[in-house]
Amino acid sequence: MSTEHLLGDMGDILEALMGVDNGHRDKAEKHLQRLATEQPGPVLLLLAQIGALGVGGFQVDQRFLCLLILRRLAFSRLPDLHLNPQTPHPTAPFDYITEEVRGRIETVLCTGLKDEVNVRMRKGLGTCAGKWAQASMLRKRPMTRLPPVLISLLGDPTPFHRFTTYQVIEITPTLLNDSRGGAIRSPAFLGQVLQGGLHDPSYDVRAQAIKATTASLLSQAFSSSQKIEYGISLVAEIFKSLPHFPPPIIGKAIQPLIDLAIYYPDLSLSHLDQCLPFLLSTMASPVQYPTPIALSRYDPTQMEYDDWVVSCKASTEILLSLLEVRKAQLLAWQDARVAKDLVGLLLEWQITALGLLGDDCTTWLEAEVLEDDDEYPGEPETSLDRLSGLVGDSGAIILPTLLEHVRVLLPRPEWICRYGALMGLSVAAEGSSQAIIPQIREIVNLIGHTAHDPHPRVRWAFLHCIGQMAVHCKRQVHKMYSDQIMEKCLEMMSDPQPRLRAQSITCLQVFLQDATAEQVIPYMDRLAPAFLEGYSNGPSYIQRCTIEVLGVLALSVVEAFEPHYHDVMDMLLQVLSTATEDDKTIVPEVLNSATTIGLAVGKRLFVADAARLAALMLAIQNQITDVGDPRGTELSRAWRRISAILEDDFNPFLPFIIPPLIRAAEFRPPPRGTKKSLSGEDDDGGPEDPDVIYTAELEEKAIAFENLAAYAINTKGAFMPWLEKCMFLSVDALSFQYSEDVREAAAFLIPVLLQTAKDEARIPIPDVLESIFVGLLNTIDQEQDNLYIPTLFKSFADSVRVIGIPLPLNLVHRFFNVAQRRANIWLKERMERKVLRQSGEIDEGDKQFMITEEKEESICLDKVDEAALAVQKTLMMQSEQPESKGLMKMFGDLCVTTHEARQYGGLFNQQ
Template identity: 25%
Template sequence: MDNQQLFEVLGQLLSQLLSPDANIRKQSEEQLEKHWLANQPGPFLAGLSNFIVHHSDAYVRLLLMKSSEVFALSCCEAAGEDVLKYVQTNLLQSLASEQDVSVRNKVADTISQIALFLVNNKELFQACAEYISSPNPLFRKSAFMIFSGCPKVLIKQDQNSVKSIFMAGVQDSDLDVRLAALKATVNYICVSKQAVRNAMADLLPHLLNVIPGVMAHGGKEDEAVEGLTDIIELAQLFPKMFKPVLEHTVTYMVSQMKNTDLENGTRQTCLELLLTLCEGAPAQMRKYEPFAHSLIPVILEWMSELEDEPEWYAVETIEDDDDSSNETAGEQAMDRLAMNLKGNIVLPIAFQLIPTLLSSPEWQKRHAALRCISAIGEGCYDIMKKELEKVIGLILPHLKDPHPRVRHAACNAIGQMCTDFAPTIQEQFHQPILTHLIPIMDDLAHIRVANYGAAALVNFSENASKECIAPYIEPIISKLLVLMNTGKIFAQEQAITTLATVADSASLEFTKYYSNIMQVLLQILRFPDQKELRSLKGKTLECSSLIILAVGKEVFAPDFVPFVEVLKNIQSTISDPDDPQNSYLLSAWARLCKVMGTDFAPYLEIVLPPLLKSVEIKPKMVAFDADEAGDEYNEEDGWEVMAVGDKNLAIKTSLLEDKCTAVEMLLCYAEELGAIFHPYVEGIMKMIVPLLKFYLNDGVRYASASLIPVLLNCWIKADYQLRDAPDYDPEDEEALKDEEYTDEQFLADAAVTVSSLFKTFGTAFLPFFDQMISKLSEFLENKDAPSRQWALCVFCDLIEFTGPASVQYQPFFLAKMAASLGDASPDVRQAAAYGVGVSAKFGGPNYAQFCVESLPHLFNIINAPNSRSEENTMATENAISAVGKLLEVYRSTGAFSANDVILHWFNSLPIVEDAEEAPETYSLLLELIEGQNEVIVNVNQIPKLVSILSEALSLKDLLVKDPALKEKMVNCLKSVIAAADANTKQILWQGLKDGQKKYLSSLGLV
């Protein structure tokens, strides 16, 4: 089939991607993946670009690019540079004639994505330079869009020329061009080195001036927000760049925050820029006095923007505050300001305004003042703790405020302070706080207020001693029981949660209330299995088990059997993995075990099966395009969505939390039951060890790391076979007790996480990687060897999984990788040597000079004294492997004397420890032998060759992953020995170790 026919077939298939019939679309996607992407990536990309260029319908062109984008980008690397250049030329041709703005934007975006895979791209820069000088603003915008998507196109250009291009762009007469130039400038600065950033710093005023120009155009607020978002990205990475323009930035952003003609989202984006600067460079913002003085009054005004909606009072379920409202944005802003500016700055300004607001006849002002107090407490802790009595005195009267919303805010304020200033506030002020807070639970006419009073009691009780809480238990319980009978599920749940917390703090002081309370809770636990009651029953499980823990085994004993029956019944009804009762049930069983001790052992057979099922939960992950809404993956349903490159990744975090809880419960059982738990240890250990690398949830890894030594201890306590093992050392037991999850392990985990992202997403992960590159390169200079090692490992993964696209990052790591070949740490040398190898294999031509220049340093590692000592072996073998990779890639290029390098490499063999590097190394050796390389294939080298092959083959685990290679090596060894004369055989036999001789004997070769 010729190219024309291929393109016709592909055209039909691409047309089917746009079919309204889902089955046809699915079939075409499958055909693309199986037949084109896997086998013909080059023709696919070439045909796709032709289709895009020549199809007459703009709407079809746009849809086609969107629907095929994932397929196209996934095969760019495999297509090769020539095909990509052809596709780029086609798309640039399309830009030259395309009139549809949406299609133009998509084409420009696609060109920039393809450019990431091209090493040398002068043609693209030249095309963009022509576009920038075009009188047509559409062309100028397209050029800046390409620069924005692939700033590396500009990296090798003259710095002053690039600066002039950006300056002209942000001052362009066309609004869309200015915005595109703004984004391109920001993206370029973000990936540039310090010296370039310094040179570009005086562009910043002009970047900021783009925004007022956009604001002046009616109906362009979305574009203004987009431009501000770009500037925010710059502020996140380099906040100190803004120091020369702070006055202008603060003045203008505050003025826009006050502009009520703007949408709330626009005003909040202006606030976000100021908060980003505050978080990134707090000292800088503290020193600029007008910042807080101008900003805080506006934020408090925002916090007063509330309506007294009837819906607030009539709700059946409590939802989180509306994050899009100015009131919520203002409260969050006060929290962030306090955390960064601290009390010396924030408190004098805030408390100059708060008393006036609290005395205002407008309830919204009083509400704002109270919410402000609750927001700033944590950040202003050092100053506010000295004024607790005064602050509490301002809050408590408003628990009796005439307006229910203000009473609600007062509950929030006192509750938050009980968390922020614990335990001091409980110890010193329990009497005034509780005497004001407990009566508010009588406000059943405003059930949300009573409910929030109970919630504030949780904050108080969590950090209260039993001496503080004991005198108030009776009135608290009586009011909570009334709240439980209101018929409102959210109020019942809160009352039960508060009861659990009070019981936990009161401990044995709760005993006299136990019997009556437990009967009420058991009654709730016996409710039928209805979906709307599951959360209530789950919280009741938590409450009852905490009460049991508080009162102890003796008091609880009469209820043990009925309580177990209730738990068994609930367990039998749970079939939905999202059932909230599940995690509460797991915890309840574990608390029961803590109370009953060894008497709980008979129930393990009931408890462990569902628990282990939870441990084995597989994470639910869904990837979707960044421009898709993804509304079904919301936080309320237990999903967390994160951006990874141009994709969004949704993870069902609620399931991960259940998994973490399950591991923690196993830890509880193992600790409590000790030797009794030992029959389950082996099976559980097989499940837990792999979770040390469960990178989606830190809690799972930490709990697993804590559980493993406890499981081993169960074996030991049971006098299991460990103590009788021939290599058992008494110090081993002490070592288990002292085992910790070290900082070095955490750093290693972080590196492996990034590695996993590169493996999964390849070049699509690079935009996210850009945000960590500066910090990562700092680790290369760290005095701590593990930090240098793991930073190098990340850069190795960058090269391995993004190939030539990694070239743009060379300034951040390449010189340090070369220097690390001589590092004092063997682990660092190993990582650097591995880096040279992957550079040769995956990096492309732009790594050739670095690789060739590394050869002497690799041989320095190989030939160093003690290079084969235990601590140096892995570094040595990685250096040997790296030399082999250089031979594979460059030996025919004339970059070095190939036979000289082959000789030195051959004499450095064998590799005997590194099972990852051995297969490729020995494959090269066989290739040279089969090719009759004169350095290796001669009579003088037979003893060395037999020694290398026999030693490698005698190690049973070294080549276990590649049995085909092992068989080839055996055949080669047999051929070499068969061809040797008697004298040569005698010489080689004398030079072999016992293990090698034994292996050759097993093959019948001697």
């Protein structure tokens, strides 16, 4: 097959694709697709020849691009390429060309792998060959030419030739097993190949062999029993090899072991004395950037900073993953040394990284968006938070170590040490709260002086630390330190730095959420004016904090807020009345705060301002044109709060509120084939998934159902004009495929609407009732999601209880049939799972998946029993009916099945 006639075309295509002109690139892509459709064999062969053999004298960049195009184009379906013109389904060129052409292409790739000397081209060739082999094997066609070449490369004196073998194995770990012929098919042979790579003289090859080894252990290259047989020794060799790696590549060599720790932790835990000290040692701060004071037992690493961060991330993830799945075993090793050492190492990481920020924090202080701090090293804090949460009830294990480091760091002259100490306490507060509570007095006394620290970031960290302890150790903090916190936050609301004033307001907000009225009322005459003054004189982020905290303050003191109510409400209404359509962030916060204050003070005080607020809300509602506008979401919540406050006096607003909600609830994505882009404009192309494209509309639909339920509960009889329409929408939305939230909200709304109708003595006619219950049962019968099925059974049970009249016997029969089928499915799955569990042929990932499945099934079984009991009570009302005896037997059979299914449970409880 000659390809010379295509060289000119291919040269032009490559030149255009590598150019900067988008128009030329588009034309080149279309021309290439047309050529591949007309001559798929010659095009793919030429791409292979240029990339693998250098045919045509092209440059390295162009050759590399050819390999990339080859592996993508070969397996992509082309619209105008068909195997059978009578049934024009798009076909990939690989599936269209003859076996002879496939063989020629593979021969070219293998020749390139043997002969290519350019390192970059070898990597490209390895990736292309591996991806080609992978896609070919998915089509049940092993690439038999490749394994012998890979095996021959292992004996090549050039490291990068040996590297290629492990590169390809990483991409397609089952390649050697799936190929035909002799020892190549043996997992033992694969194990030997991998062992050889772990002892290769080249550390680059060793690092790639580690990747290939972990990929093989995570794939089907070894069976479950073989993973243990070969995996334990392979992982042992990895950890023997790693300490000898050059510092720059240690982190990259460790990274592949993360998934191994998650899915096959026992392979690593068989070598605790090797793997744990090594992983911990790689986290010690580098010589070039030492911490002001050592916090760990490990010598500084010789890595450069960027390499060290890679190593820290990888080692931390492995250790935390092992703790997550084998906590008891890891904590038992050397008296919980892993957890204790991690505390110091993570603090070192945090302080070392902070040191690169320097002493000047002007940019941080002048930032207008407080959440944006791209330079801030968040990984060590996140990891310490995870460690604290994983240790959990055993927080006493890490707290003494943490406090020991804090006592050393707080007196240090470097601000990064004091800051790191405070943030360490902050992030450990949640997981270690039970251990912190008995020592809360000592801790508060220990950090109290940092409130006056000369460095603003340390003062900020003090406020953050106090706020975290107020959240997670609330009873003790509020009981012992409410006055000190109030005084300190009020004092710091006068800090010269606006960012510190904002943080003091945030700290107060956190404290107020769980404070008692008695703790707050003595400070009301200082708090409310301070907040109003802060709003008047602060930048926009202080204004937002102030508006948020006012609602929390009102809820904490309730009636005691009355003396300040008018000043605060007048300010909020003024902000709302002057807000423009561009103020889309401040308006939701004002609405939330104003209506929350209304809830706190009650109808008597709020009613006078309700009309003004409602008028402003209607004006905002009329401005909103974009689905997903944050003002619209908060408007929905605000209307609900007002309805709860005003009760019957809210009814006049319903005609303005309910119709838009019904319109939102009626939304359905257009039929597939109608495409809407994220910009809202029509694009060329095929249909897209509506639950991705219409996210905002779907969220509004779910919120609409939730709000309709709230209004049905709060306004009762006044809701009746819309009840029938809402009932129809609810039943229809039970099987709404695009949104779980919509389905859940619709299922909840059905019994609410029935209760409203019952309260007004307007229970729907029998035909309507039957359509409701049939809709529920049909959805239950067809639904496959075990997370949604309990909601459906609960909706059914609640609806049966609400109507309070006998359920028609045909519906009772239908219910028991549907429930029995469901229960039989769960019973069968649990029986099969038990057999599989006893076989030992499951890995950690499978086990965790089974635990999740079993937990979901148990919830389903509980809701089935609940619904069955509700139906049985209605059946008892009709005991004189001839059919009732047979239906009672069905009830008994169902109870037996659900009980038997529970007997096959227990995997979750065994963990």
